[in-house]
Amino acid sequence: MKWSKKIKAGALQFVLFIGAIIAVLLMTFLLITYTHGLLDKKTDLTVGIIQETDFGLNYVFKKNVKAGSSIVLNSLNNPGVSTLVEKDFWGIFEKYSSHSKNNAIKYSKIAMVGSCFSLGKPALVLRDKQRPLIIAGTTKITGDALLPAQGVKIGTIAGNSYGYGQLVYGKEGKSGLEIPKLDPEVKQQIDNLINKFQNSGVEVTLRPNMEITNSFGSPTKFIRDKTIHLEGVHLTGNIIVSAVQRIVVEPTAILTDIVLVAPEIIIMDGTQGSFQAIANKKIFIGKNCELYYPSAFVVRENKSTNSDIKFVEPKLFVDSNSIINGVLMYLDEYEKPTYGPQIKIVENAIIKGEIYCTENLELKGSVFGSVITDAFIAMENGSIYQNHLYNGVINSTLLPIEYNGIVFENVQYKKAMKWLY
Amino acid sequence: METLVATVLIVIIFMISSMLLNNIFSNSIKGKSHFVTERLHQLKYKFRNENLKLPHYENVNEWEFSIHPEMKEGINVLIFKAENSFTQKSITRIIVDER
Numbered sequence: 001m002k003w004s005k006k007i008k009a010g011a012l013q014f015v016l017f018i019g020a021i022i023a024v025l026l027m028t029f030l031l032i033t034y035t036h037g038l039l040d041k042k043t044d045l046t047v048g049i050i051q052e053t054d055f056g057l058n059y060v061f062k063k064n065v066k067a068g069s070s071i072v073l074n075s076l077n078n079p080g081v082s083t084l085v086e087k088d089f090w091g092i093f094e095k096y097s098s099h100s101k102n103n104a105i106k107y108s109k110i111a112m113v114g115s116c117f118s119l120g121k122p123a124l125v126l127r128d129k130q131r132p133l134i135i136a137g138t139t140k141i142t143g144d145a146l147l148p149a150q151g152v153k154i155g156t157i158a159g160n161s162y163g164y165g166q167l168v169y170g171k172e173g174k175s176g177l178e179i180p181k182l183d184p185e186v187k188q189q190i191d192n193l194i195n196k197f198q199n200s201g202v203e204v205t206l207r208p209n210m211e212i213t214n215s216f217g218s219p220t221k222f223i224r225d226k227t228i229h230l231e232g233v234h235l236t237g238n239i240i241v242s243a244v245q246r247i248v249v250e251p252t253a254i255l256t257d258i259v260l261v262a263p264e265i266i267i268m269d270g271t272q273g274s275f276q277a278i279a280n281k282k283i284f285i286g287k288n289c290e291l292y293y294p295s296a297f298v299v300r301e302n303k304s305t306n307s308d309i310k311f312v313e314p315k316l317f318v319d320s321n322s323i324i325n326g327v328l329m330y331l332d333e334y335e336k337p338t339y340g341p342q343i344k345i346v347e348n349a350i351i352k353g354e355i356y357c358t359e360n361l362e363l364k365g366s367v368f369g370s371v372i373t374d375a376f377i378a379m380e381n382g383s384i385y386q387n388h389l390y391n392g393v394i395n396s397t398l399l400p401i402e403y404n405g406i407v408f409e410n411v412q413y414k415k416a417m418k419w420l421y
Numbered sequence: 422m423e424t425l426v427a428t429v430l431i432v433i434i435f436m437i438s439s440m441l442l443n444n445i446f447s448n449s450i451k452g453k454s455h456f457v458t459e460r461l462h463q464l465k466y467k468f469r470n471e472n473l474k475l476p477h478y479e480n481v482n483e484w485e486f487s488i489h490p491e492m493k494e495g496i497n498v499l500i501f502k503a504e505n506s507f508t509q510k511s512i513t514r515i516i517v518d519e520r
Contacts, residue, residue, distance in 0.1 A: 011427035058517035076515045
């Protein structure tokens, strides 16, 4: 044949050819295993770094770190990896950010953190003021209750006596002369938010139908004005809205994870969202609102604003058919007793979470969670009933164990309530 | 003569290449401790979710797994350790005791 004559391939030439092919094949195999190994190591390291951020968070939850400070951890599991954990506040909850990195790979996690009670929360903590708690109507307390020494008694309001067989469906204990205290840093944070509007930061002017999203990794954006009407806007993330007079939230506004600060905050009927509101005069929550976890509504009065009004209107009011998942808080330093409710929750309103009140609470709705209050009050037919709980339902067994909330003094267990972005 | 040399050469080439391949693959398989790290992960999960009792010991093949609590810088930590009883190679993972 033509071909065989043309190539006078000796066997040696053929061997060389085969050898070359084998060499190439070997090289490819080497390359494959090498890259495989490299990627393997990289994924292992990435997983390690992600776990390191978790380790950093858990470590800081156990160590009491001051707000605004940070700690650096050198990894025990992965040499060369360091983790920086910072503590700060977002509204009334703690915010931790954990950044792990080695030379090439970085990973961060930011979490909103509350205190958790793995053994369940008490349904009720009522300060011991040397007078019993009097229950009437369809009141029902389910869960453990810490009560004054005089205990619970049955009373009658407007001809309605107590309707159930047992007074407290759970264990009864004795409460102290003081209700549990908030973590001083939380108080400090609330004061800071109310008093110091003039923080430096990026300021945004609000326009109708505006959409702002701000990551918790970047500096906080501020929206400031005299009065602010949130209508048709879409605000998400690291944004603080503060007004000198009042903020009104309309149901057309979509608010997620933001913080509102103003003397007066009004949430109109039918609003939905999850945000924190901090006021020093009053907060009004309308009908049919649905506020998702973790929301918080805090009224913090100082002595000067709470002058000598004998009969006060509610400072924190929740209207009917509203569902609030989170925290309601009223704080003051007023020493004289007042004869009106500071927090008022009307019929058919549901609070899934915690209520913390340093004055009087009028509860006619339901609380699935925990109530900590100085006193109860009931206003019926023009009369004031002190330390009466009328038609209110408190049930701590319905609160999921995963719920994390207010950080009290000397709290040991903290957990992430929401991962931030 | 030429064919003889060629045969010898090709036999040598095949020998070397097969040895090399063998070496590469056996190394990459031996070096893997995936099963150990995986088991450590499983133990962590079990500890968090299934109330594993401490201290915990177990043996899988030549690996000895142990979990024991310890105090480090004032914080309760758990040390998950896997140790190879022949090569003395060990892998540890440390987590914060959340309980």
